[in-house]
Amino acid sequence: MSDVPAIVLLSLLQLLLVLASAPLISGIIGKTKARFQNRQGAGILQPYFDLAKLLRKEVVVSPVASWVFRSTPYLVFASTLVIALLVPTVVVPVPLDWVGDIITVIYLFALGRFFVALVGLDTGSAFGGLGASREMSIASIIEPAMMLAIFTAAVTAGSTNLSVIVATLSSTPASMLNPAHLLAFSGLFIVTMAETGRIPVDNPDTHLELTMIHEAMILEYSGRYLAFIEWSSQMKLAIFLALLSNMFFPVGMATTLAPWALFVGCAAFFAKVIVLAAIVAVVESTNAKLRLFRVPELLMVAFILSLLALILYFIVGA
Amino acid sequence: MSAGYVLGALLPALTGILGWGRVKSPGALDGLVKNLGFTIALASSLAGCVLSLSILLSGDPLHVEIQQSLPFGTMALHADRLSAFFLGVISLIAAAVSVYSLGYAKEFLGRRNMALLVFLYNLFLLSMAGVVLSGHAFLFLFFWEGMSLTTYFLINYEHEDPAARRAAYLYVVMTHLGTALLVVMFVILFSHTGSFSFGAFRDPGSRLPTAVQSIVFLCATIGFGVKAGIIPFHIWLPEAHPAAPSNISALMSGVMIKMGIYGMVRVYFDFLGPDIPEWWGILILIVAVTSSVLGVLYALMEHDLKRLLAFHSIENIGIILMGVGGALLFASLGNRPLASLALLAGLYHVLNHATFKGLLFLGAGSVLHATHTRNIEELGGLVKRLPWTAFFFLVGAVAISALPPLNGFVSEWLTFQALLLGFHLSDLSVKIAVPLTVALLALTGALAAACFVKAFGITFLGLPRSDRAASAQESSFSMIAAMGSLALLCVVFGIAPGLVVSVLDPLVGSLPATSASGQVVLKGGMMLIPQSNSSSVSPLVLCGLIIAVTLVPIAAGYLLGGRMRRRAVMTWACGLQKIEPRMQYTATGFSKPIRMIFSNIFRATHEIEISDETSPYFRPDITYELKTESLFLKYLYEPAYRIIIGSARIFRRIQTGHIQTYLAYIFLTLVLLLLFAR
Numbered sequence: 003m004s005d006v007p008a009i010v011l012l013s014l015l016q017l018l019l020v021l022a023s024a025p026l027i028s029g030i031i032g033k034t035k036a037r038f039q040n041r042q043g044a045g046i047l048q049p050y051f052d053l054a055k056l057l058r059k060e061v062v063v064s065p066v067a068s069w070v071f072r073s074t075p076y077l078v079f080a081s082t083l084v085i086a087l088l089v090p091t092v093v094v095p096v097p098l099d100w101v102g103d104i105i106t107v108i109y110l111f112a113l114g115r116f117f118v119a120l121v122g123l124d125t126g127s128a129f130g131g132l133g134a135s136r137e138m139s140i141a142s143i144i145e146p147a148m149m150l151a152i153f154t155a156a157v158t159a160g161s162t163n164l165s166v167i168v169a170t171l172s173s174t175p176a177s178m179l180n181p182a183h184l185l186a187f188s189g190l191f192i193v194t195m196a197e198t199g200r201i202p203v204d205n206p207d208t209h210l211e212l213t214m215i216h217e218a219m220i221l222e223y224s225g226r227y228l229a230f231i232e233w234s235s236q237m238k239l240a241i242f243l244a245l246l247s248n249m250f251f252p253v254g255m256a257t258t259l260a261p262w263a264l265f266v267g268c269a270a271f272f273a274k275v276i277v278l279a280a281i282v283a284v285v286e287s288t289n290a291k292l293r294l295f296r297v298p299e300l301l302m303v304a305f306i307l308s309l310l311a312l313i314l315y316f317i318v319g320a
Numbered sequence: 321m322s323a324g325y326v327l328g329a330l331l332p333a334l335t336g337i338l339g340w341g342r343v344k345s346p347g348a349l350d351g352l353v354k355n356l357g358f359t360i361a362l363a364s365s366l367a368g369c370v371l372s373l374s375i376l377l378s379g380d381p382l383h384v385e386i387q388q389s390l391p392f393g394t395m396a397l398h399a400d401r402l403s404a405f406f407l408g409v410i411s412l413i414a415a416a417v418s419v420y421s422l423g424y425a426k427e428f429l430g431r432r433n434m435a436l437l438v439f440l441y442n443l444f445l446l447s448m449a450g451v452v453l454s455g456h457a458f459l460f461l462f463f464w465e466g467m468s469l470t471t472y473f474l475i476n477y478e479h480e481d482p483a484a485r486r487a488a489y490l491y492v493v494m495t496h497l498g499t500a501l502l503v504v505m506f507v508i509l510f511s512h513t514g515s516f517s518f519g520a521f522r523d524p525g526s527r528l529p530t531a532v533q534s535i536v537f538l539c540a541t542i543g544f545g546v547k548a549g550i551i552p553f554h555i556w557l558p559e560a561h562p563a564a565p566s567n568i569s570a571l572m573s574g575v576m577i578k579m580g581i582y583g584m585v586r587v588y589f590d591f592l593g594p595d596i597p598e599w600w601g602i603l604i605l606i607v608a609v610t611s612s613v614l615g616v617l618y619a620l621m622e623h624d625l626k627r628l629l630a631f632h633s634i635e636n637i638g639i640i641l642m643g644v645g646g647a648l649l650f651a652s653l654g655n656r657p658l659a660s661l662a663l664l665a666g667l668y669h670v671l672n673h674a675t676f677k678g679l680l681f682l683g684a685g686s687v688l689h690a691t692h693t694r695n696i697e698e699l700g701g702l703v704k705r706l707p708w709t710a711f712f713f714l715v716g717a718v719a720i721s722a723l724p725p726l727n728g729f730v731s732e733w734l735t736f737q738a739l740l741l742g743f744h745l746s747d748l749s750v751k752i753a754v755p756l757t758v759a760l761l762a763l764t765g766a767l768a769a770a771c772f773v774k775a776f777g778i779t780f781l782g783l784p785r786s787d788r789a790a791s792a793q794e795s796s797f798s799m800i801a802a803m804g805s806l807a808l809l810c811v812v813f814g815i816a817p818g819l820v821v822s823v824l825d826p827l828v829g830s831l832p833a834t835s836a837s838g839q840v841v842l843k844g845g846m847m848l849i850p851q852s853n854s855s856s857v858s859p860l861v862l863c864g865l866i867i868a869v870t871l872v873p874i875a876a877g878y879l880l881g882g883r884m885r886r887r888a889v890m891t892w893a894c895g896l897q898k899i900e901p902r903m904q905y906t907a908t909g910f911s912k913p914i915r916m917i918f919s920n921i922f923r924a925t926h927e928i929e930i931s932d933e934t935s936p937y938f939r940p941d942i943t944y945e946l947k948t949e950s951l952f953l954k955y956l957y958e959p960a961y962r963i964i965i966g967s968a969r970i971f972r973r974i975q976t977g978h979i980q981t982y983l984a985y986i987f988l989t990l991v992l993l994l995l996f997a998r
Contacts (some may be wrong), residue, residue: 017869057881064891066783066899068703070714076873079462083869084862100846100856100864105736106724109765110862113723116769123777123905125891126700131905134777138770139913142763147760153755157743161853162736170853222891226881230873305759314757 008259009097009215013087015095020086020244023272024047027243027279031135034283036250049236056229064222066126075122075223078114082234082241085110088164091244092267093256094172095165103162104152107245108145111197114234115141122219129211133218136294137168140196140215143301148193150308154186154315155249164249182314187250190308194242194282196301198235201286203297206235213291240275245283247274330390330957350434354425357438358927362418368411368449375404376823379830383455392516398455402590402828406452406582408996409671411810413678414445414573418680421567423795425777427689428565437477444470444571451579452747457506457516458579464502468495468547471576474568476562487559494556502583505539508532509591521591523833533592537600540587541607550578550641550665551611551959554634558618561627562626562632566685570624572679574801578670581640585831588648593833594656598749599823601649605753609760613636616767617921620774620914621948623682624694629677631650632720635764636673640666643735646742651833653745657851658738665734671820672727672813676719679806683713686799686939687779689790696775696907701784705792706891710780712803719810722765727813730847732839733857737849744859747841762773767914774910815860818842834961860869908946915948923949 029046036043050284086307088102102110115137122134156162156179159170177183196203199216208214209221220231253292254270292300382399397405422439423535447470450463471494475488478535506946507515512528513520530537542553550556561569582949588600615634622628643666651659686709687702688694701709719726736758744755784790813820821840829837841848845860877884893899915922929943974985 021872054880057877059881060885060887062887062889065888066701066891070703070709070781076870077866079873080866080870081595083872084865087865087869090715095691098861100848100854101858101861102724103855103857105733106862109722109724109729109733111351112721112766113718116718116721116723120781122776123773124781126782126899126901127891131777131910132780134773135905135910135913138773139917141768142770143912143917145766146759150755150759153740153743153758156740159853162740162855166853166855167661184577186387195377201536201987226877226884229881230877250711271789290855294915295912300713308760309755314655315750 009041012093012097012259014120016091016093017083017086018265019091019268019271020237021083021233022242023275024233024240025053027240027275028236030086030276031283031286034280035287038287039299040282049123049232051264053229053233056224056232058303059225061223061225064125064127067121067124067222070117071124071222072227073229074117075234077117077146078234079230081110081114082228082237085135085241086237089241089244090168090248090252090255092166092271094168094248094252094266099163104156104164104197105162107164107241108148109154110139111238112145114238118219118231121222125222127222129214129218131223132211133221133283134217134226136215137219140301143273143298144193144304147189147308148197150305150312151186151193153181153247154308154311157315158183159310166250168252168255169257171249172255172270175253178251180315180318182311182318183250185307185311185314188248189304190246190250192300192307194246194303195285195302196297198239198242202280202289202292205291231278239282243278244271247271260278327976337362340396347595350429353434353438354429355422357419357442358418358425359423361421364416364442365411365415365418367444368407368413371399372404372411373398373409374529376401376827379826382453386459387643392458393456395459396455396517397453397459398518399453400911401830402585403452403583404576405667405823405827406670407449408446408867409578410448410452410575413571413674413806416678416684416806417567417570419805420611420685423798423802424565424567424685424689426796432626435472440470440474441568444474444568446723447581451875452582453644455518457510457518457521458856460518461499461506463501465499466913467576467579468492468499471560471564471568475564477565477568478563481563483559484563487556487563490579491556491560494546494553498543498553501543503540503939504542505536505587508536508539515792518586518591520654522832527595528592530595530597534600536587536596540584541604542719544580544583544587545607548584548637548641548678549611549634550580550607550637551614552956554615555612555950555952555957557634558622558627558630561630561681562624566626566688569630570678570681570685572956573630573681576631576672577637581637581644582667582669584641584644585663585667587645589664589831589833593831594651594654594835596648597651598652598747601645601647601652602749602753604641604645604648605757608641609757610638610640611635611641612742612764613760613874613923613946616764616771617918618948618950620767620771620911621922623696623778625687625699625775625779626681626694626772628696629680629684632680632771633673633677635768638671638722639735639764642666642670642671642761643669643731643738646735646738646757646835649734650738650745651740651748653747653750655742655745656836657839658742658832660743660836661734661839661849661851662738662819663707663831664828664840665731667737667824667827668833669728669731669732670816672719672731675806675809675813676716676728677727678811679712679716679803680720682799682803682806683716686795687713687792689795689799691786692787693786693788696778697782698786699779699782700782700901700904701788701789702778702792703782705789706780706794708800709795709803710776710950712800712807713780714776715807715810718778719814719973723769725811725814725866727810730814730817730823730857730859732761732923734847735761737852740855741849741851765825770911770914774907778907778910782904785901785904791967792959815863816845816866817847817859821847834934918927921951921952927947949953 028049119134122130159167204215256267384397386395445462447466454460472492546553612635619631646662647659719728722728722732730966825837846858926946
């Protein structure tokens with residue numbers, strides 16, 4: 003996979019896959035949650051209709067807001083798309099794996115979060131400041147847990163290159179059931195729930211000022227800007243689920259560009275991500291949202307799990 | 321280059337003397353002094369850049385012997401790659417700050433002694449250049465003291481302010497504590513080598529015994545650590561850096577504290593290497609994580625813009641020392657390639673911190689210039705009044721938060737890589753130290769991002785919280801140009817790491833403890849760590865990709881929604897008529913969750929005072945006071961202070977003030993000496 007047209011084509015396909023499947027995953031989570039609440043719920047395609055509607059609506063911008071407000075939706079969307087190019091979904095190795103590793107992925111997410119938090123302060127609304135403050139505080143305690151979980155995966159492969167991590171693991175399937183590996187997975191799962199703003203850390207469906215975090219920052223967004231922000235959040239969730247499934251259970255991934263391998267790869271990707279999405283929905287339905295100052299305790303659990311994973315890796319070996 | 325600084329210092333001094341009587345009613349002379357002095361500083365700094373680059377590229381050290389008749393051996397200026405790198409850092413930042421000063425110092429015209437400022441400014445630059453170029457202990461200490469004293473006077477420049485005088489006093493006490501230990505260190509080195517020249521110290525034939533080496537190590541760590549601002553010797557830094565004029569703050573935070581790092585690297589890796597006990601690295605790593613985490617946590621609690629930046633300097637010194645400590649640790653285990661990688665990461669961060677912290681202090685100076693307040697609770701909405709300052713400050717904020725594709729990310733990425741690879745070494749303390757350092761580095765990065773969302777968001781975004789902020793004026797062209805050039809450097813050092821790595825790689829390779837170059841390979845804009853299983857990053861391509869894929873949302877918008885329609889409507893104020901600046905989140909409110917989460921460290925106490933309770937519904941006067949406690953002041957400095965004062969009281973008893981008593985003391989001493997020391 004060294005020739006340029008193949009790289010471009012494969013990258014574009016990967017981009018389209020994440021771009022197109024992200025709303026579907028959100029739809030599936032929404033539907034599952036609705037069923038848990040004994041509701042019919044909207045169809046799983048509803049997020050697509052929402053995005054299409056938002057893209058057509060006019061945007062309302064406060065005169066207080068600056069260029070930071072107007073450019074952030076594009077920046078967040080673009081940085082999320084770049085992450086989509088770096089994370090293995092269907093094919094491994096990803097053609098652009100040399101551009102950025104797992105650390106880059108984490109810091110690119112941080113870049114998007116930095117600007118969304120600035121937007122919270124840009125319109126002069128108290129809600130924005132509240133959201134920005136909470137988001138940045140929680141993000142800073144997520145980071146150590148996330149880095150340690152990833153550290154475990156990285157030392158196993160001897161690399162931070164995502165494609166190498168995935169390829170190393172899929173060549174030794176037995177180590178997928180290694181206890182260190184499973185502990186790191188559970189640590190990263192908690193991190194995912196926190197990073198993507200899910201119950202028990204944040205509730206993506208709420209607009210209640212006492213509880214909202216992410217929604218509070220983007221409260222002033224409307225129309226097309228809101229569409230980009232929502233779409234980026236959906237992609238972020240999809241990417242995190244892809245990371246969870248492929249960094250820890252890289253089953254069925256395509257290693258060649260043969261049509262059959264690609265088909266199996268796609269099927270495996272959707273199967274894994276949909277299972278994980280369902281788990282996310284179950285966790286969200288069966289837990290209550292934590293009080294803000296209980297969240298650090300939950301993240302401490304994730305940190306300890308990741309640390310245990312490392313210790314186990316050190317004692318047992320991979 | 322040095323001649324330039326001398327000229328820059330002397331000319332204004334002369335004109336200053338000539339115009340001494342005119343200080344109170346200055347005419348054109350002060351303006352001339354300012355322009356002349358800072359232009360000469362700029363020219364000398366550019367010459368310094370050229371000299372530094374020529375040494376770094378050719379690898380030939382500069383050696384100049386100085387003829388003198390002092391009894392300490394031949395003094396020499398000696399600049400190897402390490403000196404040249406730090407000289408480059410000094411010169412690069414000094415060049416930008418000199419341009420900035422041309423505009424910034426206008427504020428002092430007619431109010432203050434311009435000749436003095438220019439004189440001290442040039443001497444300060446000269447002594448910093450002297451510190452890194454010295455090849456002899458006495459010369460080194462001479463310039464080191466020159467640096468300390470000029471900055472003492474510069475902190476005192478606005479001496480009517482009691483806070484500035486107090487800060488300067490604290491600074492001069494702390495810095496001399498450090499110098500005292502450096503003198504001890506050089507004397508120990510002299511007693512073992514019989515020479516004061518750096519060449520003799522590094523001579524492998526004269527290696528010290530391990531115990532003596534460790535004493536030298538500790539002296540260097542504390543002596544240079546005070547200047548670098550490591551915790552717990554940091555207490556002067558958040559007082560002194562904000563008190564100085566902003567152009568000086570930029571130099572102090574961006575460059576001067578790096579002289580401490582220079583000293584550490586010089587002693588650890590050049591004089592003492594390559595046989596190193598393991599605990600050195602562990603100690604430096606402990607210092608590093610403490611400094612970085614506590615530095616950023618204290619920064620979060622600040623709402624004085626310059627104090628906030630000063631605390632971030634402590635944090636970044638911590639990050640630099642993670643690289644240095646990692647290098648010591650890996651070198652002690654005999655793994656030179658890893659040690660080289662870690663030291664390279666640390667030195668890369670030296671350059672990066674100098675550029676973005678210089679930039680941020682210049683930005684803070686520009687805000688101060690425009691609004692005359694450092695309290696961010698009184699600011700807001702400056703992005704509209706000071707668009708350029710805001711933009712460049714944002715660049716600095718993104719860089720210091722280690723966000724790609726700017727330079728802070730590159731050096732932290734390298735640090736992460738060095739630490740991750742270190743985990744594979746089969747040594748128990750490494751297995752414990754490395755993951756914790758990684759986790760705390762991640763915590764530091766995220767907290768720094770939180771802090772700069774606060775610093776930028778509260779200062780520049782939203783509605784102005786005071787009239788001063790509402791009527792601020794953008795700074796002059798020279799100030800904007802200086803900030804712009806540093807912002808450009810932040811981008812260049814971010815997307816073209818090859819420029820820096822190609823200079824640092826041979827430097828690291830030339831030191832005995834890290835003599836393994838080629839630990840970072842560059843291939844077409846990509847940085848690859850050959851020791852790992854193809855870990856790589858390409859900030860340039862990353863940057864290009866981000867710009868390229870921005871087309872996707874633009875195209876998606878047009879295809880699915882047509883032309884963008886925009887309507888201006890005021891921010892929703894929960895149903896109230898209009899939004900008031902007072903409704904916005906404050907900096908104190910913003911950092912409240914962090915204060916709650918880390919309450920053990922901050923030990924915040926608040927008092928709410930309601931003075932006038934005539935009506936239960938309208939409380940006209942409410943005072944809210946919040947205090948956070950400094951653990952170090954309470955548990956380290958105050959007891960030490962009490963012990964010193966207490967023992968001084970005891971010794972006071974022998975001081976009677978009568979000359980007869982003192983004659984008796986002298987006589988007694990003489991008798992004792994005759995008895996025991998014949």
